[in-house]
Amino acid sequence: MRPPRCAALWLWAGILFSHPLFGQADCPPLTELRTAFLGHGTLQQALDSRVLAERHLEGRTGPCATVIEAHRWVSHARSADFEWNPATKLSRLNTGLDSLDALVALHPDLDILKALRLTITGTAPRFLGVNGDWPEDRAATQRLLDVDHWAESPKFSAWMADLLEQTD
Secondary structure, three states, rough: OHHHHHHHHHHHHHHHHHOOOHHHHHHHOHHHHHHHHHOOOOHHHHHHHHHHHHHHHHHOHHHHHHHHHHHHOOOOOHHHEEEEEEHHHHHHHHHHHHHHHHHHHOOOOOOHHHHHHHHHHHOOHHHHOEEEOHHHHHHHHHHEEEEEOOOOOOOHHHHHHHHHHHHH
């Protein structure tokens, strides 16, 4: 009877300690990157936010680097909102979204990447048809909201909760 208990304990510990919820304490620059994201009101602000992510990326590794990289591509994709040229708009959106998709494919266990992808697909015009990942991304976002993942960034948390409602 001892081996099944041991196996159950190892399984539980593995689930608990490798959970896809990556926390703020694990990556201090995230608060600044979230604030910059919420401040995207012009093309320059979106581009500055991307540069900020690139600066924070220097010398980082592991999940923190992955999440910062995701913020970089979110800012790139969001810069499309402020472009005038339709071809440039679509190019920026696609480049950012393709890069986010690649990060999600490499790290499917990181819910934060799916939630960040929803920040792009959930705000893009519906006729672009970029909402194919919504069920997965919405579920990941809900899991993060359920554990108050963005507690250090209450405005961002509220924005994500609103986004979840808008994409329902």
